[in-house]
Amino acid sequence: MKWIRTLAIYLFLLAGAVVTLGPFLLSILTAFKTSGQFAQTNALSWPDPFTLDNFTELLTGRAEFGRAIGVTLLVAALLVAAQLVFSIMAAYAFARLEFAGRDIVFWVYLSTLMIPAIVIVVPLYLMMTEAGLRNTFWGLVLPFAFASPYATFLLREYFRGIPQELVDAARLDGANALDVLVEIIVPLSRPIIATLLLITVVSQWNNFLWPRIITSGNTWRPVTVATASLQSQYNGNWTLVMAATTLALVPLLALFLIFQKQIVRSIAITSFR
Template structure:
């Protein structure tokens, strides 16, 4: 019996180990390649350690004609503005749907939520035409404005979380003279930090990794984002894979730092959602 239990446990850990290797393997390969010269990459095994380590690829990316440093700055600014806009609009809308009584509230909410069923690729052409007519095509604002005013997913997630906040707290605040905005800012938002942190992580990651829309709406290198800049390296530098892997490694670092900063809140929101 003990051997059977031991064998089943070992099999589970083996499957988990294989899954971890398949998941982390590409990242390890990217990092190892980023610290190699083109000669090392051509002559050595892909999984061999760089000997010696070199930062030549990173220096070329940030100071050379690739202008990758500019792409990082543009991506950071766009993601931050989208994040601020989405959080403000989503929190206000979610609170209205969760706690404010007005005619047609449920119908309006479910109609808006149904837009989640629309594939994002369907919106590319209409958004492109709108940006062109507004004179914003190939500009920084064309990267930000289409996504800066809330999202159905964020509103849905926040609404469900807000509904779980005890009504007694809100009633007590209103007895003390708090208005709707006071309740939202001083009670609801502080109690919702875990889910807001989760939305922060999801929003930044999704727009940091956005590729199709920036590729369509911008041309040239002036407003190129990280994903488009990385893709262009493959043709711009004749398939220099050490340079491409250095770009992917640089693009990965901010996301890892962001996850490390918000991991406690992220795990806490999952725990709270699972116990609800």
């Protein structure tokens, strides 16, 4: 009976892997086919012959997908840097500095996680429009550039676990609050900071709703909006759409391959700490 249970577990895991990886395999296979091959063959059949025409059209044709990738990289890089800096400072203040109403302010700030993102879209849009930032780079970035409640919470809990003796020793040596943060807290918090870096990169790379609302035209649209626009722009040319999704997947896949050990560690930190 034990081998039957083991077989059932493996079959269940195999089915889960197929359901999870199937869409990615379909996207990659379709990206290397011509429109004729896609229409005449099975969706999961091997491309014969392989073609790079879809990628060439995306990067050099009127789709301007290369520009969308550049915009996304720029936005993601700036938002990752800004969110980490502000979240680290906010978490340090909530974890180590003493001021009136600290815990009340923290829990009120954390409670904003309970507010659905869709609720603040209209107010944000009106604010950006009144400021003349609609369809601009700063309109994409500013609403997400400051501290994240989720990141602040994780960092605060991690900072509170750092021994107070280290902080006291640094203060006896004449270190001020900023020195303690930069020279003691941040170096000891590299695992959680790396975790938040990965989470922020993925979330900003996949952000769709706000860029879709605040941008128009091709100038500042990221890859998510550019991919969605291809379906109407090219009359359902699925080989081109799948090539776009494959290109959008490459940076995240590279990130996973480079930081796979850190990703596993990040799952442990965010789940159990």
